[in-house]
Amino acid sequence: MWYKMYRKICSQNSETIREFSLFTGIFHCGFCFSLTILLVSILSVTDIPAAERPNILLLVADDMGFSDAGCYGGEIATPNLDALAKNGLRFTQFYNTARCWSTRTALMTGYYPQQVRSDPIVKGSRLPKGVKVIPHYLKQIGYRCYHSGKWHVPGAPFPCADGGFDQSYELLDHNRNFNPQQHRRNDQPLPPVQPNSGFYTTSFIAQETINQLKEHTAQTPETPFFAFTAFTAPHFPLHAPQEVIALYRERYNAGWETVREQRFRRLTDMGIIHCPLSPPEREVGPPYPQNNLDLLGAGEVFKPLAWTDLTKEQQNFQATKMAIHAAMVEMIDREIGNILNQLRSMNVIDNTLIFFLSDNGCSAEIMIRGDGHDPEAKPGSAETFLCLGPGWSTTSNTPFRRHKVWTLEGGISTPLIVSYPKKQSQQFQKPEESSTTPATSPLTNLSSTNGLRHDLGHVIDLLPTILDAAGYDRNQLENEFAPLPGESLFPVIAGSVDAEVKKRAPVYFSHEGNRAVRDNQFKLVSTAKKRQGDDIWRLYDMRSDRSEQQDLSQQLPEKTEKLRQIWQQLDEQFQQNAKQP
Numbered sequence: 001m002w003y004k005m006y007r008k009i010c011s012q013n014s015e016t017i018r019e020f021s022l023f024t025g026i027f028h029c030g031f032c033f034s035l036t037i038l039l040v041s042i043l044s045v046t047d048i049p050a051a052e053r054p055n056i057l058l059l060v061a062d063d064m065g066f067s068d069a070g071c072y073g074g075e076i077a078t079p080n081l082d083a084l085a086k087n088g089l090r091f092t093q094f095y096n097t098a099r100c101w102s103t104r105t106a107l108m109t110g111y112y113p114q115q116v117r118s119d120p121i122v123k124g125s126r127l128p129k130g131v132k133v134i135p136h137y138l139k140q141i142g143y144r145c146y147h148s149g150k151w152h153v154p155g156a157p158f159p160c161a162d163g164g165f166d167q168s169y170e171l172l173d174h175n176r177n178f179n180p181q182q183h184r185r186n187d188q189p190l191p192p193v194q195p196n197s198g199f200y201t202t203s204f205i206a207q208e209t210i211n212q213l214k215e216h217t218a219q220t221p222e223t224p225f226f227a228f229t230a231f232t233a234p235h236f237p238l239h240a241p242q243e244v245i246a247l248y249r250e251r252y253n254a255g256w257e258t259v260r261e262q263r264f265r266r267l268t269d270m271g272i273i274h275c276p277l278s279p280p281e282r283e284v285g286p287p288y289p290q291n292n293l294d295l296l297g298a299g300e301v302f303k304p305l306a307w308t309d310l311t312k313e314q315q316n317f318q319a320t321k322m323a324i325h326a327a328m329v330e331m332i333d334r335e336i337g338n339i340l341n342q343l344r345s346m347n348v349i350d351n352t353l354i355f356f357l358s359d360n361g362c363s364a365e366i367m368i369r370g371d372g373h374d375p376e377a378k379p380g381s382a383e384t385f386l387c388l389g390p391g392w393s394t395t396s397n398t399p400f401r402r403h404k405v406w407t408l409e410g411g412i413s414t415p416l417i418v419s420y421p422k423k424q425s426q427q428f429q430k431p432e433e434s435s436t437t438p439a440t441s442p443l444t445n446l447s448s449t450n451g452l453r454h455d456l457g458h459v460i461d462l463l464p465t466i467l468d469a470a471g472y473d474r475n476q477l478e479n480e481f482a483p484l485p486g487e488s489l490f491p492v493i494a495g496s497v498d499a500e501v502k503k504r505a506p507v508y509f510s511h512e513g514n515r516a517v518r519d520n521q522f523k524l525v526s527t528a529k530k531r532q533g534d535d536i537w538r539l540y541d542m543r544s545d546r547s548e549q550q551d552l553s554q555q556l557p558e559k560t561e562k563l564r565q566i567w568q569q570l571d572e573q574f575q576q577n578a579k580q581p
Contacts, residue, residue: 048471050142053224054420055352056466057339060107060228061332062100062150062235063404064415065362065396068329072415073267073398075251075259076326080337081356081417085451088354088419089493092272093542094457095518096360098404098411098511101152103359103459104230108133108153108163110463110484114510114574118155127155127162128580130480134463135164137472138226144216148208149230150174158187165228167215169208174232175370177201177239178382195382200241202233202328206335210342217346224470229339233328236363236387237370238380240327245380247330248323255307255315256280256322256395263398271452277399278547280304284532285390287405290367296386297375302366304391322392324380349421353469353493355462356417361410362396364389364403399547407509407516407525409546416457420469423494453492456518458507460486465493482577506563508570517567518542524553524563537564 067073071085096103101121102113109131113119116127127133133156135145147159147168156162159170168187173180178199181192193199209229216225233240252259257280264277285303293300299317301310310318336356343349366387377383388396393403393410400409467474468490477484487504509516513528513535521543527533539553539560540546553560 050222050224053141053143053470054422055224055343055348056138056143056226056469057343057352057354058107058226058228058462058466059336059339059354059356060104060150060230061329061356061358062230062232063360063363064234064329064332064358065393065398066358066400066410066413066415067263067267067398068234068326068362068396069333069415069417071270071417072272073263073270074329075262076329076333077247078329078333080333080340084354084356084419085417087421087451088417088424089451089453090272091416091418091453091455091457093454093546094357094414094416094459095412095507095509096358096414096459098360098407098509098514100150100235100359101154102511104150104152105155106459107462108156110460110486111482111577112460112485112508112574114508114571115482115485115577116155117578118153119511121154125155128481128577130580131155133163134226134228134466135166137463137467138470139164139166141470141472142223143470144220144223144225146209146212146216146225146227147230148212148228149205150232151230160187167212169205171201171205171232174235175237175385176382177232177237200239200331202231202331202335205229205231206339209339213339213342213346226466226470231332231335233332234325234388236365236367237384238321238324238328238386238388239382239384240324240331240380242378242380244327244330245323248326249320251326252319252322252392253315256304256318256391257307259322260395260398263395267399273399273546275399275544275546276549278401278549280394281401282306284364284402286364286366287403287531288365288367292368293366295368295373295375296366300366301389301391304394318389318391320379321386321388322395324386325388325392325396327380351422352420353466354417354419356415357459358414360404361400361406361413362388362393362403363405364393401548402527405512405514406527406531407511407514408527408548411514412509412516413546414459418489418493420493453501455489455492455501456504456507456520457489458486460484461489462486464488465490469493481580506566506570508567508574510571515567517563517570519563519566522559522563523548524560524567539563 068076069078069081071082097106102119105113105118116131117125145165147165149171151159151170159165159168170184172182179193179195183190209227267273299313301314343352366389368385370385373385374383397410400413402408402410404411464484464486465488468488503520506517506519516525523540523542524537526535526537529535538551540548
C-alpha cells in the first residue's frame with residue numbers, strides 16, 4: 001500500500017525524487033516512503049504537472065516614467081507593449097521602491113529591501129540566511145531559469161552562484177550603451193566591447209534572452225522556464241541609434257508643459273487616473289549635486305522652468321534629449337517584440353505569463369560619468385553623456401509629483417502590464433492586429449476601461465504571484481527568515497477584470513530619508529530635507545488626489561498619527577529583520 005502511495009507522490013512531483021530513491025535502492029522499504037514525504041515537504045511542490053506550469057517572462061525597464069508607454073498615455077511608439085495591454089491587464093496603482101537596486105532586491109526576494117540589508121546598502125553585506133531568490137523556489141519544481149541584463153541585487157552579487165539562475169548575461173557597466181567595458185556571462189567576465197562594433201545594450205540584452213530560449217527549446221523543451229530580462233534603458237546616459245532618434249527629432253519642440261497636458265488627457269480618457277494634474281515644481285532640481293557639468297553647455301537646464309522662459313538654444317537642447325529618451329523607450333519595445341516573436345516560434349506564448357514594469361520613476365538626475373561628454377559629438381552617440389533632467393522627467397511621470405529617489409508618487413509609481421493568454425483569453429478586449437502606430441501620432445485606440453485593475457500593488461507582490469502561478473505550494477513554504485510581506489496577484493490576473501478591488505496590508509516606503517506608507521485610500525508621506533523637503537508628514541486621499549495636492553494631516557490628525565505609527569512599527573520591525581545573520 002505504501003508503495004502505491006509512494007509511486008503516486010513521485011508521479012506528481014519532480015523527477016529528482018524518483019531518481020534519488022531508485023538510485024539509493026531503498027524503495028523496497030518503508031524508509032523510502034518516509035524519506036519521500038520529507039523530500040516533498042522540502043521541495044514544496046504541488047500536483048500540477050510540469051508541462052502545464054506556465055512559462056514566466058519578467059521584463060523590467062530602468063528609469064522609465066509612468067506615462068511613457070502608449071498604453072499609459074504616452075506619445076512614444078510602443079506597439080508591442082500596447083498589444084500586451086490590450087489583451088491583458090494594466091495595473092494603475094502599482095508601486096516600486098523609488099530606486100533601482102532596492103526594487104530589484106524586492107522583486108527577486110519578495111522582501112522589502114530594508115528587511116534584507118539592501119536599503120541602505122551596507123558594503124559587502126549579503127542577504128540574510130534563509131532569504132531565497134525566485135529561481136531558488138522555481139527550480140525546486142522543475143523550472144529552468146534565465147537572466148539577461150541588469151542585475152544589481154547587492155546582497156546576491158552573482159546571478160548564477162547567488163541568484164540560482166541556470167544561465168545569465170549580466171551587464172555591469174551602466175555608463176556605456178554602445179561599448180560596455182564590464183559584463184559577465186554565467187558569472188564569468190567577458191571581454192570589453194570595442195567602440196563602433198554595432199553593439200547596443202538594449203538589443204544585446206534581448207538577443208541574449210532569445211538565445212537562452214532557443215537553447216531551452218533545443219535541450220529541455222518540456223521544461224517550463226522563468227526568464228528575467230532587465231533592460232538598462234532609458235536610464236542615463238541617453239544613448240540610442242541615430243535613425244530612431246530621428247523619428248522624434250521634431251516631436252518635443254512643443255515643450256514639456258504641452259506634452260504633459262496631452263499625456264494627462266489621454267491618461268484620464270483611458271480611465272487610468274482620476275486626479276488633477278500636479279503643477280510643475282519649478283524650484284525642484286536634480287536630487288544630487290554635480291561639479292563637472294560645464295561641458296553640457298548653455299543648453300542645459302537644471303530646473304523645470306517654464307518652456308517659454310527658455311532660450312531657443314535651451315529649447316532645442318532639451319527637445320533633443322527627450323527625443324533620445326523616446327528612442328530608447330521605442331527600442332525597448334522593438335526588442336520586446338523580438339522576444340515575443342521567439343515565444344511564438346516556440347508555440348508557448350499562450351502559456352507564458354508576462355510582466356512588464358519599471359524599477360522606479362523617471363530620473364531628474366544630471367551628471368557626467370563613464371567616458372565623459374563631448375559637446376561636439378552627435379547627441380545620443382557614444383561620445384556623449386546626457387541625462388533627461390527634471391523638466392522632461394516631470395513629463396514622463398505625468399500626472400505625479402517628483403522623480404526617482406523620492407517617495408512621492410512620481411518616484412514610486414510604475415506601469416505594470418500583465419499578459420497571460422491562457423487564462424485571460426476572451427476576458428478582455430479581443431486581440432487586434434499589432435499596432436504600427438507611427439512616432440508622429442498618439443495612440444488613441446485603447447479601451448478606456450477594459451483591462452484596468454485599480455488594486456493597490458507593490459513589487460514585493462510579484463514573487464508570491466509567480467509562485468502561485470507556477471503551482472508552488474506556499475502552504476508548505478518554510479519562511480526561515482520572516483513571513484513574505486507581499487500578496488499574490490494571481491487571483492486577479494486569472495480572474496475577472498471586473499472583480500472587486502481587494503484591500504491589503506499597508507505598504508511601506510523608505511529611501512534616503514524619504515518616507516511613506518500607503519493604507520488603502522490614504523497615503524502618508526514625508527520628504528527629507530536633504531532631498532529638497534522639510535521632513536513633515538503629509539496625508540493625501542489617493543482616491544481623488546494621487547497627484548498629492550491637498551494635505552489632509554490637519555483635518556485628519558488621528559488618521560495621520562495612526563499611519564505614522566504604522567510606518568514606525570514597520571520600520572523598527574524591518575531593522576530587526578536586517579540584524580539577523
